[in-house]
Amino acid sequence: MESISSVQNPKIKQLIALQQKSSLRREKGLFVVEGRRELQHCIDAGFRIDSVFFCPDSGTSALPVLPDGCRVFEVSAEVYGKIAYREGTEGIIAEVGCRNLTLDDLELKENPLIMVLESVEKPGNLGAVLRSADASGADAVIICDPLTDIFNPNLIRASIGAVFTVPTVCSTSEETIKWLKAKGIKIFTAQLQDSSLYYDTDLRQPSAIIMGTESSGLTNIWREAADSHIRIPMLGRLDSLNVSVSAAILLFEAVKQRNNG
Numbered sequence: 001m002e003s004i005s006s007v008q009n010p011k012i013k014q015l016i017a018l019q020q021k022s023s024l025r026r027e028k029g030l031f032v033v034e035g036r037r038e039l040q041h042c043i044d045a046g047f048r049i050d051s052v053f054f055c056p057d058s059g060t061s062a063l064p065v066l067p068d069g070c071r072v073f074e075v076s077a078e079v080y081g082k083i084a085y086r087e088g089t090e091g092i093i094a095e096v097g098c099r100n101l102t103l104d105d106l107e108l109k110e111n112p113l114i115m116v117l118e119s120v121e122k123p124g125n126l127g128a129v130l131r132s133a134d135a136s137g138a139d140a141v142i143i144c145d146p147l148t149d150i151f152n153p154n155l156i157r158a159s160i161g162a163v164f165t166v167p168t169v170c171s172t173s174e175e176t177i178k179w180l181k182a183k184g185i186k187i188f189t190a191q192l193q194d195s196s197l198y199y200d201t202d203l204r205q206p207s208a209i210i211m212g213t214e215s216s217g218l219t220n221i222w223r224e225a226a227d228s229h230i231r232i233p234m235l236g237r238l239d240s241l242n243v244s245v246s247a248a249i250l251l252f253e254a255v256k257q258r259n260n261g
Contacts, residue, residue, distance in 0.1 A: 001072050001073070001074055002015065002071075002072075002073050002074070003008070003036055003073070003074045003075075003076075004053070004073050004074070004075045004079055005074070005075070005076040005078070005079065005196060005233045006079070007078065007079055007082045007185050009221075011033075011051070011053075011073065011097075012075075012079055012082070012083060014028075014095075015032060015053065015083055015093065015095060016082070016083060016234050018032050018095065019029055019032050019083075019085070019178035020032060022151075022152065023148040024100075025098065025149060025151055026149075028071055029094045029097055029098045030050055030096065030097060030098065030178060031095070031096055031098055031099050031151035031153075031156075032093060032094070032095060032096070032153055032156075033093070033094045033151050034084065034092070034093045034103045034153070034156075034157070034163075035083055035090065035092060035161075036064060036090040036092050037156075037161060037174065038156060038160065038161040039052070039064060039092055039094050039096075039158065039162035040064050040162070040176050041162075041164040041165055042094070042096050042161075043064060043067065044162040044164075046167075047096050047097060047164065048067075048096065049066060049067055049069070049070045049094055049095075049096055049099035050070065050094075050095040050096060051070065051071045051072070051073065051094060051095040051099055051135060052066060052071070052072050052073070052094045053074075053075050053079075053080075053083065053092070053093045053094070053132070054072070054073075054074060054075070054091050054092050054093075054146070055075050055076070055077055055079070055080035055154075057072065057076075057077040057080075057091070058077065058080050058084075058090070059145075061174065066225040071251070076220075080093075082144075084197070085153060085157065085199055098151060100170070100237070101167055101168065101169045102169060102171070103142070103169055103171055103175065103176065105167070105169070105180045106139070106140050106167055107167075107170065108139050109139055109142075110181070110206075111205070111206055111258070112139040112140075112145070112183075112207075113134050113136070113138045113139055113186065113207055113215070113225040113254050113255075113258075114138060114139055114140050114141070114142060114180075114184060114204075114207075114208040114209070115129060115132075115138050115140075115141045115142070115146065115208075115209055115247060116141075116142045116143075116144060116176060116180075116208050116209065116210045116211070117129060117141065117142070117143050117210075117211055117212075117220060117243070117247075117249060118144045118145060118173060118210065118211070118212045118218055118219065119144065119145045119146070119147055119212065119213055119214075119219075119242055120143070120147070120148075120211070120212070121147040121148055121180075121213065122148070123152045123154035123155035123158060124150050124155075124158045124207065124244075125158075125242065125243050125244045126143070126148065126150070126158070126159070126162070127154070127156070127157065127158020127159035127160075127217030128153045128158055128159075128195075128244035128247075129141065129160070129211075129243065129244050129247045129248075130155075130158075130159040130162035130163050131158075131159055131160060132164055132244065132247050132248040132249065132251050132252075133162065133166045133247075134162040134165050134166050135250075136251040136252055136254070136255050137255070138164065138166060138251060139167070140167040140168070140169060141166055141167070141168045141169075142168075142169050142170075142171055142176050142208075143168065143169070143170045143171075144171055144172060144176050145172060145173055146168075146170045150163060150168055150170060151163075171217060173219065173221050173222060174221065174252075177221065177222070177225045180208050181206075181225075183206070184206060185206040185207065185208050186205055186206060186207050186208065186227045186228070187208050187210060187222070187225055187226045187227050187228075188201060188203070188207060188208065188209050188210065188226065188227065188229075188230050188244075188250075189210045189218055189223060189228075189229050189230070190209065190210065190211045190218075190224050190226050190230055190231065190232070190250060191212075191218055191223065191229050191230075191231065192217075192218055192231055192239060192240075193229070194229050195229035195230055195231040196228065196229065196230055196231070197230070197231060197232075197233060198230040198231065198232055198249070198250055198253055199253060201228055201230050203253060203254035203257050203258070204254075204257050204258050205210070207254060209250045209251065209254070210222050210226070211243055211246060211247055211250075212243075213243070230250070232246055232250070
């Protein structure tokens with residue numbers, strides 16, 4: 001175990017750069033995870049843990065059981081204060097190997113439920129959708145034509161580790177539509193125009209719920225590929241909800257219908 005007491009240490013400089021630059025994350029094949037709970041989700045999901053940095057002065061009671069080959073560095077409180085994004089992470093930060101799943105890697109249940117997001121940009125929204133996908137038992141989240149890196153630290157924090165517990169794939173809209181149709185999964189696009197109320201739609205069958213950005217919605221490729229268009233009733237003066245709130249409503253409607261037979 002090596003001790004690090006300087007923020008100028010090359011390992012610390014790399015860790016900070018990985019937090020800030022998606023290009024370096026792609027180049028190195030590494031991303032940063034902060035917090036004991038999130039790191040445990042990584043380990044449980046079989047991600048490769050490259051390095052762990054821990055600070056005994058920041059509340060670390062004990063490290064989780066780490067896989068073989070993982071390097072461990074003890075850092076000073078000053079160094080940890082430089083590399084930590086948030087409080088309450090038990091003094092643990094790790095560099096983890098990226099794992100980029102494809103559509104063909106997904107293992108589906110007999111009656112799958114999938115959330116698809118087209119060009120959603122804000123990491124916080126993506127993280128919140130992943131939390132709902134985990135809570136609802138969704139088989140996967142597919143991010144089409146992504147505008148943000150799924151290993152963005154803000155997304156990981158917002159998901160509280162759900163990006164590791166829910167199979168998450170980045171793909172194009174064209175590839176995803178072809179894959180869904182080949183699997184016999186019905187496509188339900190969330191849109192205001194030419195749509196039915198979501199609770200009048202049968203979500204008990206193999207289903208993919210498709211959502212776009214709050215500002216522009218879905219592109220025509222999804223509208224034309226859809227088996228059904230669905231909407232959430234808006235009874236106030238506004239015409240849309242936050243995408244993560246809408247995703248939670250629609251996912252749990254599917255759960256309700258499936259549990260009620």
